[in-house]
Amino acid sequence: MHMSIPRVLNRKNRILLSELTKTDFKLRYQGSVLGYLWALLRPLMMFAILYLVFSKLLKIGNDIPHYPVYLLCGTTMWSFFTECTMQGIQSIIVRGDLLRKISFPKYIVVVSSTLTAVINLLINLVVVVVFALINGVAPSWHWLLVLPAVFELYLLSLGIAFLLGSINVKFRDITSIWEVIVQALFYAVPVIYPITMVAGTSTLAAKVILLNPIAQAIQDIRYNLITTETVTTWNFIQNTFIAIIPVLLVILLLIIGALAFRKKSKFFAEEV
């Protein structure tokens, strides 16, 4: 007899999502002289420092072909993960004024803020590809296989943002706690050191590290983009049932995050 209106991505929500994403992106670089260039410069500068310290001073990774690009690729993906989760977790508070005054699906706020990170990543990936070509990596159809791994990393970030973001509304400590966790995670993921270094001392430790979805995604991207000599979860852990764990973790986290968010989002307007 009557038709219910709410649909997940109806026209109105799509318009809102794209406009919020645009605004977020514009505001990020407002009032800076170099503007959008910062989106490129930040990861490049981080890469320059890490390259100098780890590759030139500590002589790590000299046995990996195209190591500078390998490193740049890792730091780029890592920056994406941290930016995506940080922005996502804080988005509900940042957009509190909207939530308190109009009614719309709350996930739009989280997704729009993480999409800004996706735009940044796409720009940065172009830089990585250019560097790869300069460094002598041969272009290949395998490059397309980077996309599923990037998507997986995005879903992971989204799951974390939904879960922690909804708790963060009431307990603002979450932002600080997540900052610390991210710092620790950085060393638990083979971004600046090659996983072979760990495998040399303990195979088990290397396997545990590779069961982390972030590590799995980054290694997959390096494998497909830079060198097939990359150690990945799939070629290091023979048992497929164990190797699939990172992917399952991402799905599980996304489901938990979405459920928690759906439950809590009803009260965001009152609590934010």
Place this chain on the structure above:
Amino acid sequence: MKREIGTRTEVQTNSDVAISVKNLHKSFNLPTEQAFGLKQAIFNRLRGIKGYKEQKVLKGLDFDIKKGEFVGIVGRNGSGKSTLLKILAGVYYPQKGEIIINGNLIPFIELGVGFNPELTGRENVYMNGALLGFSNKEMDAMYDDIWEFAELKPFQDQKLKNYSSGMQVRLAFSIAIRARGDILLLDEVLAVGDAAFQQKCNDYFQSLHDKGQTVILVTHSMESVRKFCNRAILLEDGKIVLDGEPDKVASAYNKMLGIVEKTK
């Protein structure tokens, strides 16, 4: 604590009822502690303290609003008017009760929601339009009219932070009146700007009234209630104390406040 949840449903039917509200209750949990964080929450849990106090804002409202009615909602500060409007708009969840919205509802809880001082007037117009559900293309089409109405055309590429508050409200109002919906919810957005602009606002409300638009208007201005509304609801302490003729409700409200009315 497990919170009860009422229902709010949006439908599209031929029924002549635009909004139906049954036994609506709402309370807020106000934190009693000043500190707000994980440590306090754990402390409270250990000590068995709730950490908040329940404040009842709406205590069982029942009313139907028919299509074409221009309803004024009046009441003192804290009587629950704005909370009611926010629940109708879908911003707050009803704690108990049932709400049925029949038709496309456009809420204006506040003018210029989403306005950002760091963006230009132009960018803000598109952003604000998106919140009303207008695509870029649709905004292109009405863009000039908006600036014309606001009388701010020379400032369109200035950042919003360089606008005076009066200019901002005028711009927001000019965008808001573009919204087309079956039901409009308005919270105190009457009469903004200088006298000349107020006249434009008045004309707009008169036109809504004349064409039989369904409107719910929260206001403190009994003059507006008498002029535009064909029904008014008086709220006091979260309950409806009077529902009917705008003139009677306006008098009752003034009496409640102890305002002596001049006899005509």
